[in-house]
Amino acid sequence: MTVSYENSKTIFEGIKAAGIRSVSALPETWLGLLLGRIEEDPDMTLVQVAKEEEAIGIAAGAYFAGTPHVLLMQNHGFFGAVNGLVSLAMLYHIPLCMLIAYRGHWGEPYPWHTRGGIVTEGVLRALGIPFEHARDPMKVAKQIREAWTFSQSSLSPVALLLTRDLMED
Amino acid sequence: MERAGCIEMIYPELEDRIVxxxxxACAQELYNLGDRDNFFYLQHAMGLASSIGLGLAMHLPAERVIVLDGDGSVLMNLGTFVTLARxxxxxxxxxxxxxxxxxxTGGFESQTAAGVTDLAAIARGAGIEHVATASTTIEFGEAFLAALECEDLSVIVAKVAAVGPEHYGMDLHLPENAFRFKRWIKTRKRA
Incomplete structure (x- = not known):
């Protein structure tokens, strides 16, 4: 299994088409090709963090500044960012558009990802964060655009789960 | 020196900047000096004030951003120094x-209290070039003015007494704070 070159490109184009010009991220295998494109694009600002919770603060700063921003992280990084999500984003009604690599689910060969994958949707539900699965490269650009729009109208964090179907060839 | 005195000294410089x-205690002392639309009080999410500052500063290059942080908060997000430096x-x-x-939260000693951990050294080690320390109000004021003049990322570690205000309370709802802060920035961008 390798990370999908074509679908990484499609996601990148979807992010740009949604008007996003700023991205915070912690590099992750599935996100590597996508982050490479973002880094090379002169129209995009990429902030690479040491831990995902920082990205919640950075995204809040970008929101206050009026710059459309998405967060890229793995689901395990999302777990590490929960207090920032709750006591910054939700508490202050700050919208966040998160694209989350959904590791550790159907087809996962690596044991170390499995616990995180199993609890991801439950944690999202417990936090009241609306989410959808991105599986189809034909639909992902629209899903990114809609996730972005919904985050802004609801002033809430929203999550698009990037699945194995989409991220691997 | 006391933090309230430090904030009071630099307050005139905060009036027209993103804070x-x-x-x-830190939020309350700033609020007591005079609440302003350009102030964002992060009343929870310890550690993320400097990350918010980084997001603001990177996306608003024409503005000056001031973050007022504390040892207890920054110790929860030491990684912020490496991202700031980068x-x-x-x-x-x-x-x-x-x-x-x-x-x-009750005055328990933080890890810096024992005198072993040096936050300024951590910031320098992370790769931040301009790091100052201050132990008197005058030193702090000078360090802050120097930071304003040098026009580069600056960290100031100010050793202050563990005292705070007698009363806590703000006539400001948290989302209201976020909404008006964003609106102030938007108005500035139009001007």
Whole structure:
């Protein structure tokens, strides 16, 4: 299994088409090709963090500044960012558009990802964060655009789960 | 020296700049000097004030961003120093008031209280070039003016007494704070 070159490109184009010009991220295998494109694009600002919770603060700063921003992280990084999500984003009604690599689910060969994958949707539900699965490269650009729009109208964090179907060839 | 005196000394410089402060005593002392639309009081999410500052500074290069942080908060997000150093926003001043205490939650000693951990050294080791320390109000004022003049990412670690205000309370709802802060920035961008 390798990370999908074509679908990484499609996601990148979807992010740009949604008007996003700023991205915070912690590099992750599935996100590597996508982050490479973002880094090379002169129209995009990429902030690479040491831990995902920082990205919640950075995204809040970008929101206050009026710059459309998405967060890229793995689901395990999302777990590490929960207090920032709750006591910054939700508490202050700050919208966040998160694209989350959904590791550790159907087809996962690596044991170390499995616990995180199993609890991801439950944690999202417990936090009241609306989410959808991105599986189809034909639909992902629209899903990114809609996730972005919904985050802004609801002033809430929203999550698009990037699945194995989409991220691997 | 006391943090309230430090904030009072630099308050005139904060009137027209983007300010992010941490929770508790620090927020209250700034508020008591005079609440302003350009102040964001992060009343929870300890550690993220400097990350918010980084996001603001990177996306608003024409503005000056001031973060008022504390040892208890910054210890929860030491990684912020390496990210700040990497992106080095020239328009960000990160003040860390080090009182060696988790004052707002009962005054328990923080890890800096024993005198072993040096936050300024951590910031320098992370790769931040301009790091100052201050132990008197005059030193702090001078360090802050120097940071304003140097127009580069600056960290100031100010050793302060573990004392805070007698009363806590703000006539400001948290989402209201976020909404008006964003609106102030938007109005500035139009001007």
């Amino acid at each position: 992010v402060t941490i929770m508790g 992106y080095r926003p020239r328009n960000l001043i990160h003040v860390v008031f080090d009182n060696g205490s988790l004052l707002s």
